[in-house]
Amino acid sequence: MAIGRQPAATGDSGVLSRPTWTTGWASWLTTVDHKRLGLLYLVSSFIFLGFGSIEAFLIRLQLARPEQQLISPDVFNQMFTMHGVTMVFLAIMPMGIGFANYFVPLMIGARDLAFPRLNAFGYWVYALAGLFLYTSFFLGGAPDVGWFAYAPLTSLSNNPGNGVDFYMIALLVSGVGTLVTAMNLIVTVINLRAPGMTFMRVPLFVWMMLVTSFLIIFAFPPLTIALFQVIMDRTFGTLFYVPEAGALPILWQHLFWIFGHPEVYIIILPAFGVISEVIPTFSRKPLFGYPIMVLSGIFIGFMGFAVWSHHMFTTGLGPVANTAFALTSFVIGIPTGIKVFNWIATMWGGHVRFAVPMLYATAFLITFTLGGITGIMLAVPPFDAQVQDSYFVVAHFHFVMGGGALLSFLAALYYWFPKMTGRMIPEGLGRIAFWLVVPGFYLIFWPQHFAGMVGMPRRVQTYEANIGLDAYNMMSTAGTFVFGAGMLLVLFSAIWAIRNGKIAGDDPWDGRTLEWATTSPPPHYDFDVVPEVNDRDPVWLQKHPELLERRDAISEAADPEHMPPEHVEQESIHIPGQSWYPFIAALGTFVGSYALLYHNLFLGLFASLIIFISCYAWAFEGVGGHHEHVTPTVGGRS
């Protein structure tokens, strides 16, 4: 998008006049504010989480008892496919990106992302791609090939309906949104840190989002190419995955998992970041071993590209390849173990307050450790040969994705809700919900380990009675009611609290990082004065200046003698202008998706025209915006 930054200093040179709404629906469509976009991401991801949960619930109902026929095999296949795709691409991953959108700029003392309009474009592309995917239910059936859509199940001869096209196009388009957002975040973290915010002072959440973003930019292209190849196969008759022409279906698996394994870390690393913020805050201690935590996160991300074939141990890669990928997979256990120990060490000797976010963080520690352990078991190829594609795997990845990522995002929700809305989610309801969510989660997924080991393959619409599977499946289904009740309680207490919660104040948790230095919710320019940073926990140190002298030797990051670089005087705050074009360009991709799906040339040309014009208008419109003068309240805090 090089031309996206034409030297257009002045405002209205585009097709549409520059929008300036601050309230109403149009203000949301045209917003470029990272906080508003973060909220949009979070709301959308929770809506998709709801859709995904409904699908999961139907799956569990069908499997509650053996030999049931509540829903037909076809619909069942659509349910688990949409459940997987929704949870991975439309719910959990965007949830991490949503929190990042809102809090990365706040935590590094920036006023927005580096490319605010590109950020808006990323959001709208994701949201509209999700909408596009869900229209498949009304337009001939949803995809039914599982979330990794192995070739040649996706070929036109094996799957003539258009569900597969919906899958391929939706992921391709939403992938573009994810890619530009990740690039935007990288530039932001590298370039927009506040004066004095060196890399060794960046909060762990920001670090993990940086690693995640790098994973995204390297992992999504192979997926995009693989999707593109299948679209070409189905639309233009190429032969990438046509076995009759000599094609090798295994190629899809390689391309998919070169994306797919880093994707696992794309989901879990933001969760690590959240936990690394929550535990120090509620322990009133700095994060234990910050440099090691950063390095192990980078190492996990790096190794994430060296283990993809452990998803393919049973495809006959041969003993040498299986050994190699088993060993690299084991190696990932080391930095992960280090992280767990460091989190516990952070609590050690602290004054731990078990508010709701901390409860979820503790549940995360145990659940994630369990998921990590089964992960190591699955990395043992001979044992993996038994449990691959069984419910054991289903249990494992729900422990890391649900118990790892989702629980930590719930921690993040409770932790940052006061900052985002200015109000608290009621503590009592939060505790009740916690004691429904976590036990419910275990009731669903713990028995699935055993269902797998007793011989239940995944993705089966039903199973035989009396071969040892009945009890486990019944427990699992019963768990969904408990878990579901807990999640609904979380949802309703949060919605209720938006208007009726207790006023939070700027710093309800006695926080440590920069987001607590501004008001709740923050003003649209984030900070009255861009803060200067001379420690990892700037807000904490500002509150407790006496700690400056008592600093530990290992805290290399603290350098009282070295003052931050020359302070940039903010005479006025630049507010980037709102814009229609990101939304319109995203709308173009939405229309284009249908054009590709229905092979409609005219619609395709129309969509291309929309995208082309809005790109140029976007470029020549320029950043725009205005300056505001703010009278700073002292220290940014009241």
Place this chain on the structure above:
Amino acid sequence: MSHTVVAPTHEEYRSTKLPDIKLMMWIFLASDCMFFGSLIGTYLVYKDKSLVGPYPIDILNIPLTTVSTFVLLMSSFLMVLALHSLRSNDIPKFRLWTFGVCFFGAIFLGFQVFEFSHFVHEGLTLSQNLFGTTFFVLTGTHGVHVTIGVLMLLSLLIASYVRPVAAKDAVYLEVTGLYWHFVDIVWIVIFTVIYLVEFV
């Protein structure tokens, strides 16, 4: 609150002192490596796997493609000249060299169109065999990259007539240049992997 029109944000404080847009382009190119890597990987996996002809050895024309490769390489040279001219505020030369880059890029695309239509005439289509499938998609994707590059440069060229440009705007040309050089380097890899390897 007073509202005034402002300069773009990149003039404000930046941690690395690099313009955002340049950083962005480097990161995009890193990502683009993986796009081409996946396509080239696919080509290599399916090399010699075609069940029916035409096979690459029957159909590839090395001298012709060498010429088009040379043209593309020269365009990169012109790109450097264009950037140098803009940085030294020599706007006419900047326009000339930028036009040269676009022109050479267009010649390269012309060669590609000729090659594609020739191959189709010879019976190699997208769905003829795995070679056709992988060849057209890989070189086609590269061709789309070149086309986008030409469009970006043309836009910069036209923009220079619409509103005044000066050395301070060189960053936009520089960033487009990064892209252009990258596309050029990728072609060298593709040329080696598809064409030269067949005849060693």
Place this chain on the structure above:
Amino acid sequence: MPVVRWFRRVAPPLGLTLMLGGCVTDGPRSMMHPAGEVARQQMDLFMWTFWLSIAVLILVVGVLTFAIIRFRRQYTGDKDAIPNQVHGSVPLEITWTIIPVIIVILVAVPTVRAIFATEVRVTAEEGDTIVNVTGYQWWWRFEYPELGIVTANELHMPVGSRLILDLDSADVLHSFWVPKLAGKRDMIPNQENQLWLSADEPGVYYGHCAELCLGAHAYMRFRVIVDTQEDYDAWVAAFQNAGQQAETPAQPVQDAQLIDQGRALFAQKGCIGCHTVEGFASFPTGNPDYPNLTNFGLRRTVGAAVLENNRENLARWIRNPQAVKPGNYMPTLWRADDPAAEEESSAIAAYLLSLGSEGQEPRTQADARGGSDGDR
């Protein structure tokens, strides 16, 4: 070392019972009670990682629980007190870098050994049983290239023999999985995959397709029947003589009239267009891409191990395949209100059950020995 052997025998049930509080761990597809060399090695490896995991869990959860109890803010007294601001500790960091390294090495060594013991491609030797397996949506074709036998959904092997399977797929991906005998191996078009396994004793072992293949994937089951050598020889003989037997029963059979009617209907209704029956003389042999029904009377199950093979079930399956196995490709031959359906399907079932059963009792000793697994 008898102690080690004793421990290996006692450990799995003990550990699993601990975890489960006495829930079911056995079943005909349970990998937790392996019945073959490959599956046993795989399970042993699991038990090894399992005990290591218990150690890790005790460590992590123990320390965490202690921290939760000891360092609660209510417990530590003064709510506003600031704990000692420890930023880290190099010796501790080194310690808990080394702990996972050791655990990983402890897992890695037996893993690599087991990979090379179970996953190396083998070449057939004297006494091995070789079967070419082809996966179809949603059934299994088993071909014994050395014996010229083609059958479907039930694989026979002699006890003590090593079974070498060459795996292929005719359409989408499938995966061959008999948990009690060996872990799975995927079946991929244009890729030659091999799996080998062996069984300790005769019995009936349940298998299932483990890779999503749409439609009736949940019903893509099969059986591996491990026979004594003599039973196996009899089974082979039944196939090699199938051609001669089918038309001229060696001894009088019950329901001869019904069987004759069924044989006629088998041709008349078009079954023979797809299904091969060796020795069905007056009609062309069917398509190799559909289940071969030679000696069907020897089969234990119907519809890829979905139902037990008896006349009632078989007739039900023939009458309305979609009701038994939703999504499969078998056509429904009678309209729902056709009064003849009942009788005709029953006749075809009688005919099919007579195949191969002329010379011998179809049920063999394996039943009695594998009886604990049940043949449901």
